[in-house]
Amino acid sequence: MRVREVMTKCDIIIRPLASALEAWRILSSTGLPGVPVVNDQGKVVGIVTGEEIVNAGPEMLSEGTQVQAIMQEDIYVLREDSPVTDSWTMPANVFPVINSRGRTTGIMGRTEAAQALFKMASSMFQQIETIMDSAHNGIIAINEDGVVTMFNQAAEKITRRDKSEALGRHLSEVIIPQGLLDILKDGQYQSHYKFSVEYSSGTHTYLTNRSPIIEMGKVVGAIGVFQDISEIEFISEELSSVKQLNKELETIIESSYDGILITDRDGKIIRANRANERITGISPSALQEMNTQDLVNSGIYTKSITKAIVEKNEAVTVSEQNTAHNLLITGNPVHNQQGEIVRVVINIRDMTDLNQLKNQLEQSMALSKRYHDELAQLRRKFIEQENVVIKSTSMKEVMEISLRLAQVDSTVLLLGESGVGKEVVAKTIHKHSKRSSGPFITVNCGAIPENLLESELFGYNKGAFTGANREGKPGMFELADNGTLFLDEVGDLPLPFQVKLLRVIQEKEITRVGGVRPRSVNVRIITATNKQLEELMQQGKFREDLYFRLNVVPIKIPPLRERKDDIIPLVYYFKKHFEKAYGISKEFSPGVYKDLLNHSWPGNVREVKNVVERLLVTSPGEIVQSVEIPFDFTPQSQVKPTEAADDTREITVNGIMPLKKAQLELERQLIGTALKELGSTHKAAKALGVDQSTIVRKMNRIRGAGLN
Numbered sequence: 044m045r046v047r048e049v050m051t052k053c054d055i056i057i058r059p060l061a062s063a064l065e066a067w068r069i070l071s072s073t074g075l076p077g078v079p080v081v082n083d084q085g086k087v088v089g090i091v092t093g094e095e096i097v098n099a100g101p102e103m104l105s106e107g108t109q110v111q112a113i114m115q116e117d118i119y120v121l122r123e124d125s126p127v128t129d130s131w132t133m134p135a136n137v138f139p140v141i142n143s144r145g146r147t148t149g150i151m152g153r154t155e156a157a158q159a160l161f162k163m164a165s166s167m168f169q170q171i172e173t174i175m176d177s178a179h180n181g182i183i184a185i186n187e188d189g190v191v192t193m194f195n196q197a198a199e200k201i202t203r204r205d206k207s208e209a210l211g212r213h214l215s216e217v218i219i220p221q222g223l224l225d226i227l228k229d230g231q232y233q234s235h236y237k238f239s240v241e242y243s244s245g246t247h248t249y250l251t252n253r254s255p256i257i258e259m260g261k262v263v264g265a266i267g268v269f270q271d272i273s274e275i276e277f278i279s280e281e282l283s284s285v286k287q288l289n290k291e292l293e294t295i296i297e298s299s300y301d302g303i304l305i306t307d308r309d310g311k312i313i314r315a316n317r318a319n320e321r322i323t324g325i326s327p328s329a330l331q332e333m334n335t336q337d338l339v340n341s342g343i344y345t346k347s348i349t350k351a352i353v354e355k356n357e358a359v360t361v362s363e364q365n366t367a368h369n370l371l372i373t374g375n376p377v378h379n380q381q382g383e384i385v386r387v388v389i390n391i392r393d394m395t396d397l398n399q400l401k402n403q404l405e406q407s408m409a410l411s412k413r414y415h416d417e418l419a420q421l422r423r424k425f426i427e428q429e430n431v432v433i434k435s436t437s438m439k440e441v442m443e444i445s446l447r448l449a450q451v452d453s454t455v456l457l458l459g460e461s462g463v464g465k466e467v468v469a470k471t472i473h474k475h476s477k478r479s480s481g482p483f484i485t486v487n488c489g490a491i492p493e494n495l496l497e498s499e500l501f502g503y504n505k506g507a508f509t510g511a512n513r514e515g516k517p518g519m520f521e522l523a524d525n526g527t528l529f530l531d532e533v534g535d536l537p538l539p540f541q542v543k544l545l546r547v548i549q550e551k552e553i554t555r556v557g558g559v560r561p562r563s564v565n566v567r568i569i570t571a572t573n574k575q576l577e578e579l580m581q582q583g584k585f586r587e588d589l590y591f592r593l594n595v596v597p598i599k600i601p602p603l604r605e606r607k608d609d610i611i612p613l614v615y616y617f618k619k620h621f622e623k624a625y626g627i628s629k630e631f632s633p634g635v636y637k638d639l640l641n642h643s644w645p646g647n648v649r650e651v652k653n654v655v656e657r658l659l660v661t662s663p664g665e666i667v668q669s670v671e672i673p674f675d676f677t678p679q680s681q682v683k684p685t686e687a688a689d690d691t692r693e694i695t696v697n698g699i700m701p702l703k704k705a706q707l708e709l710e711r712q713l714i715g716t717a718l719k720e721l722g723s724t725h726k727a728a729k730a731l732g733v734d735q736s737t738i739v740r741k742m743n744r745i746r747g748a749g750l751n
């Protein structure tokens with residue numbers, strides 16, 4: 044603000060020689076604060092104000108006192124264009140004002156100056172407040188007592204407090220962060236300080252600059268300018284995750300074994316990964332200077348896939364065969380929000396390597412299958428050398444799984460009709476297991492009387508019961524230690540013993556009868572049954588817990604009628620076996636083989652074995668004819684193997700005949716029945732209470748009498 048805007052304009056002056064009374068008159072008539080005293084040369088030489096008039100007193104005025112006698116000579120003259128503030132430091136109350144030419148143009152009193160300055164300050168304050176309110180940043184100022192003196196609109200918005208509530212209150216009542224109060228204490232400027240405030244609506248992050256207000260070297264307040272950067276923080280996090288994503292995408296594209304090209308809708312290549320170089324021989328940087336049409340022109344591809352995609356506005360797949368590569372090219376359009384194609388992403392898969400790999404894989408698989416088959420064949424041959432015939436597919440499968448199970452100690456349950464070869468399989472598992480050097484103990488559970496089961500299986504101590512061996516005896520479990528215990532006919536075990544068996548299997552220790560000390564045993568258990576254990580369980584004859592403990596890995600051995608491929612090899616095998624055993628050699632006629640093959644073999648392999656033995660030992664000639672197949676053996680006869688011999692069968696005589704013939708007939712029937720039911724001449728002999736040679740002799744006699 045310039046003096047000219049504040050001064051009272053007037054051209055009234057007074058000469059030094061004029062009377063003081065004149066000066067008084069001017070002052071009182073104009074109300075001016077003073078009259079400049081100007082000499083004849085137009086220079087301001089003094090000033091007369093009300094104060095000089097009063098000091099002069101009425102006498103001086105009446106006595107014709109001149110102005111120069113009372114005027115203030117130490118004056119401060121202001122120029123019109125000087126700032127009003129210039130007057131502030133000058134020790135005078137009234138100032139004559141001159142223009143640029145030195146002519147007096149007015150007068151300015153200190154009061155006017157003060158009023159003008161106040162007005163100026165007010166307007167400036169107003170302006171500052173407007174500026175502060177229009178600032179995006181929050182501004183809070185406090186005085187030295189921590190009382191809020193300034194609080195702009197942005198601060199209102201950020202802190203959610205009204206200016207009227209904030210002004211005049213202590214800062215601690217207005218906002219949560221109190222950092223501004225620290226500035227009062229240490230007087231240090233704090234720049235770019237970041238802090239977060241938890242609101243119920245979420246966390247907000249602020250950035251602030253805090254500075255002390257210093258007057259005369261003393262901290263008289265502090266001002267904080269702060270900004271809510273939560274959004275910026277969020278955006279910057281977003282930005283960094285976008286950057287990260289971009290980097291990941293870049294890595295994915297670069298690490299792809301397939302060539303990837305990204306073009307614009309005109310086919311201009313925008314991005315190409317390294318894999319393209321392997322396929323096209325052109326570096327990614329060179330590709331980025333090209334158009335897909337250039338690749339067609341240079342003969343790398345036969346057509347521009349970008350063009351095809353843009354035309355069809357959908358994904359396109361083509362296969363290309365260039366000189367060295369068999370390629371599968373898939374392109375996908377990328378649309379903008381208006382649905383226009385803006386990019387095309389092309390994936391180029393080199394099928395050459397894949398096809399090669401596929402061929403190699405097929406070859407390896409074929410090779411591996413061959414090795415697998417050879418291995419299985421070798422294994423089977425190995426087992427066959429151990430006098431086990433395996434010809435049918437189902438039996439091969441049984442042996443395969445048995446050999447695999449031999450490698451582990453799992454409990455195995457062998458299921459199958461009587462005579463199918465359950466014990467043979469159990470022995471095979473044992474022989475091929477790591478326990479093969481240990482014992483293989485077979486226990487026919489059905490053949491041991493109930494009262495002896497415990498002592499037979501767990502052993503007994505001396506004096507355990509009447510009739511017990513004096514030294515005591517180890518049971519089958521102890522005997523099978525470090526080996527395999529084969530529990531045949533496990534379904535025949537009485538219920539009370541099943542509990543004891545389960546405990547022993549679980550705890551792996553036995554206590555002898557009459558003993559107190561448990562002994563640990565390391566035994567692999569293989570069980571077998573020709574009964575339906577599930578049915579026995581339902582009837583309450585077999586414990587469920589024992590069933591599940593034994594049935595860890597069940598193996599079903601099919602009956603011979605379901606694996607007819609095994610019949611003839613078994614016949615050969617047993618023929619050879621008995622020829623060697625009896626020192627004989629005979630031929631079977633083709634009819635015999637035919638009959639043997641067509642028989643349903645209810646007694647399974649055991650029956651084959653017995654029939655072959657009978658044929659060899661009972662046929663008189665060198666060649667066994669079909670008619671010579673002994674006794675009641677006829678193809679397809681369905682004799683149940685479990686039918687036991689009945690001692691109570693009565694002998695009935697229906698007429699009179701020669702005693703010898705009747706005796707022969709009786710022997711024919713008895714031996715025939717015994718052979719049919721028991722299977723071998725040895726067993727028949729035992730059942731009939733004679734030697735096996737007697738049976739063979741009698742069979743020859745019966746045949747000789749034409750009674751067979």
Ligand SMILES: Nc1ncnc2c1ncn2[C@@H]1O[C@H](COP(=O)(O)OP(=O)(O)OP(=O)(O)O)[C@@H](O)[C@H]1O
Pocket residue numbers: 430431432433459460461462463464465466467468531571573616648649652
């Ligand atoms: N695959 C085979 N090769 C050679 N001999 C076999 C074969 N299968 C079974 N045998 C013979 O048949 C007879 C009966 O076999 P095994 O005792 O193993 O049958 P099983 O099913 O245990 O009979 P059971 O139910 O009566 O106990 C045995 O003499 C055995 O050597």
